[in-house]
Amino acid sequence: MAAALQGIRVLDLSRVLAGPWASQCLADLGAEVIKIEKPGEGDDTRGWGPPFIAGPQGERGDAAYFLSANRGKKSVAIDMATPEGQQILQAMARKCDIVIENFKVGGLKKYGLDYESLKAINPALIYCSITGFGQDGPYAARAGYDFMIQGMGGLMSLTGQPDGMPGAEPMKVGVAFADIFTGLYSATGVLAALYHRERTGEGQQIDMALLDTQVAVLANQALNYLVGGKPPGRLGNAHPNIVPYQAFPTADGHIILAVGNDRQFREFCAIAGIAADARFETNRGRVEHRAELAPMIAAVMGTRTTAQWVEALEAAAVPCGPINRLDEVFADEQVKARGLEMALTRADGTVTPSVASPIRLSATPVEYARAAPALGADTDAVLGEWLGLSTDAIAALKSRGIAG
Numbered sequence: 001m002a003a004a005l006q007g008i009r010v011l012d013l014s015r016v017l018a019g020p021w022a023s024q025c026l027a028d029l030g031a032e033v034i035k036i037e038k039p040g041e042g043d044d045t046r047g048w049g050p051p052f053i054a055g056p057q058g059e060r061g062d063a064a065y066f067l068s069a070n071r072g073k074k075s076v077a078i079d080m081a082t083p084e085g086q087q088i089l090q091a092m093a094r095k096c097d098i099v100i101e102n103f104k105v106g107g108l109k110k111y112g113l114d115y116e117s118l119k120a121i122n123p124a125l126i127y128c129s130i131t132g133f134g135q136d137g138p139y140a141a142r143a144g145y146d147f148m149i150q151g152m153g154g155l156m157s158l159t160g161q162p163d164g165m166p167g168a169e170p171m172k173v174g175v176a177f178a179d180i181f182t183g184l185y186s187a188t189g190v191l192a193a194l195y196h197r198e199r200t201g202e203g204q205q206i207d208m209a210l211l212d213t214q215v216a217v218l219a220n221q222a223l224n225y226l227v228g229g230k231p232p233g234r235l236g237n238a239h240p241n242i243v244p245y246q247a248f249p250t251a252d253g254h255i256i257l258a259v260g261n262d263r264q265f266r267e268f269c270a271i272a273g274i275a276a277d278a279r280f281e282t283n284r285g286r287v288e289h290r291a292e293l294a295p296m297i298a299a300v301m302g303t304r305t306t307a308q309w310v311e312a313l314e315a316a317a318v319p320c321g322p323i324n325r326l327d328e329v330f331a332d333e334q335v336k337a338r339g340l341e342m343a344l345t346r347a348d349g350t351v352t353p354s355v356a357s358p359i360r361l362s363a364t365p366v367e368y369a370r371a372a373p374a375l376g377a378d379t380d381a382v383l384g385e386w387l388g389l390s391t392d393a394i395a396a397l398k399s400r401g402i403a404g
Contacts, residue, residue, distance in 0.1 A: 003030020021183025027072030039404025077404030153214030344371035
């Protein structure tokens with residue numbers, strides 16, 4: 001059964017996370033992704049540890065961070081700062097459908113690897129550029145990193161305990177939120193461009209910015225401001241528009257109570273022994289009287305264990321759940337049933353843990369044919385098969401540090 005993107009070739013000039021996340025999504029869907037890395041060094045994230053995997057002889061291998069975003073790819077080590085390296089990459093671009101890069105605006109022009117240069121030799125090319133702030137605007141020349149984008153884009157103003165509470169301060173999300181979402185939106189844009197090219201034969205450039213993405217995924221909070229005119233503040237684990245929709249302490253830990261409608265609240269009150277109160281009959285009333293209701297709920301939630309509450313509330317179809325550590329996540333029976341934890345093996349026998357794609361396609365399922373590659377693992381094969389270079393020619397490039 002052919003994968004959805006079988007036959008599509010991607011030249012991946014990106015590094016760290018947003019770009020590699022996009023190209024990993026495409027690799028999962030069957031595209032052939034060639035990750036270009038600097039000889040002897042590779043993607044910075046190969047060294048972003050601990051923890052590190054063990055190599056075939058027990059030596060320190062790549063960092064877990066690198067493994068998280070580079071499954072399914074081939075690694076080709078080419079020094080793009082050299083004229084010969086630039087010629088090789090231009091020749092590869094002629095044979096590719098997609099280029100993904102996350103250099104500063106204009107950073108690849110001096111190498112002849114910018115969109116206009118590659119479009120001239122491959123007009124059907126889809127070229128996805130990922131930057132902090134986009135290809136234009138007053139901040140275009142600035143570097144952008146996930147943490148600062150979470151702050152500039154408003155997310156941290158919404159995340160963390162309210163002022164006056166213990167530990168109150170703006171807080172970033174525990175994973176690189178802006179990078180991951182930008183990678184996902186980039187993959188979506190690439191797929192749209194592929195469909196456009198299928199109909200017209202025309203390639204195009206995709207301009208992706210971390211700041212644009214961060215603002216876009218503010219979702220209901222952005223509209224709370226644009227409609228209401230008041231910037232939302234930090235509510236800890238509470239929800240700005242739904243009550244009760246937050247975490248509460250239990251007798252042995254915490255539970256998330258996610259009451260989404262009035263029927264669920266009535267069921268909860270019956271189980272918790274909370275008397276009917278006209279102030280809390282509707283969600284609007286519960287939001288308006290949050291300060292009175294939340295302490296009442298907190299008092300009763302501490303009388304039972306998390307497991308006892310989950311059993312009672314699930315029986316009444318009241319949404320709730322525990323707050324799991326990652327060891328508990330991967331031990332969860334649903335996570336196991338869905339096969340989310342995987343192990344992939346490199347050609348040298350190195351085992352690389354991985355987490356499965358959440359995309360489930362009935363006709364063209366995701367395939368996991370390749371582990372995240374060792375640096376330069378595929379240089380010889382790709383240069384030989386794609387460009388017809390001989391073994392001696394490749395060896396000469398390696399001896400001069402142009403390839404690795």
